[in-house]
Amino acid sequence: MSKVMLGLSGGVDSAVAAYILKKQGYDVVCCFMRNRDSFANNDFLGNPTVDNDICPQEKDYNDAKKVAEKLNLPFLRIDFIKEYWDNVFTYFLEEYKKGRTPNPDIFCNKYIKFDSFLKFAKENNCDYIAMGHYAKRVDVGDKTYLYKAKDLSKDQTYFLSQISTYQLKSCLFPLGDILKSDVRKIAHELNLESVEDKKDSTGICFIGERNFKEFLKNYIPATQGEIVDIQTNRILGHHDGVMYYTLGQRKGLGIGGIKGEVAKGWFVCGKDVSKNILYVASGSEDEHLFSDYCLVTNLNLYNEKIPDNTHLFAKFRYRQQDLGVTLFNIDDTTIKLIFDKPYKSVTPGQAAVLYEDDGKCLGGGIIDKVFYKGKLKNF
């Protein structure tokens, strides 16, 4: 009987995943992961729970424990606080300091959930790990493929785009063929009271929902600068630091109406980190928000290399529609993606994840440089 270590988070998804694996006949060991400590990590500004009697992580732990008890499964606990800080959070901050917009959860998967946790599982004689991810694994011969989950609205393959073939082969995805609504239904049937109606967690993994700017201020000093209209070079206002904004962002600029002009809202379309200038464009369809090709580094593919001139689909941001692109290889870990037509707000630091039109996820990389009409966009 194969043994699986299941990451039980205290949410409904991993709880039902545990049940399914058990029902399928796996020998399941549950484990609660703790990767962050607000106090050890000096996280106070804008922390909504810093004064709570019970920290939300402990509530999650208790909820997870109840699930394990209900399902009659062994329950462990492990901390990866140092690993998270060293491999995920440090990278996250470095990217922000460069003015880019990283996706920490992709690296959390790569380095913590599918690496540190996998090693811990192996040390405990487990064959596989599993969690509550919505994704599908398909084995054909000795090859393993990753597909989008049946529940496309919950599909999380985007976050798995940096895991290696070995990591993929070590993981089971029990929720790949189940709709979220059915997950809730199963939780109710099992009377998993601690999680059945719990709201889905959002926000950065292990950090949670936050006023993002306040959170970053704990680690990156605020440096005021000018907000400049890219069309006319007018100074429209001031920002608290160029790194607090991402491309395409509308909220938080505080720019009101201007005499004699129709106010369409202002959107971030570029940044000059050295001069600390934030560039904005008026209206959501301004040309400056678009780009037509990009360079992607850190390319990670689960299987064979993709030939030049292949047309496929890319997701540039989580929960955004897949967009048609044509791929060209630069070297083993760098590709160029030419867009079918100009796309809005493709942002350096975010992941570009590659799909075939049947939902097969080929892998992905990190958007490094973005171009429009042959010119490098200045971010």
Add this chain to the structure above:
RNA sequence: UGGGAUGUAGCCAAGUGGUAAGGCAACAGACUUUGACUCUGUCAUCUCGCUGGUUCGAUCCCAGCCAUCCCAG
């Protein structure tokens, strides 16, 4: 100082003698394992620069004052 123009919520901006459109911003909620986008809702009632007057009733009419801008000088 003379002539002209304007003064409506944080910013733009409609408006009528009969009791204040809209947009932007902001805030809240929804959505969401990044950051965003998006959607929904809230947002002038000792109020329409101030003070008087006309009127049943004025933000809109009249007078004076104040402030700002433009042209003269």
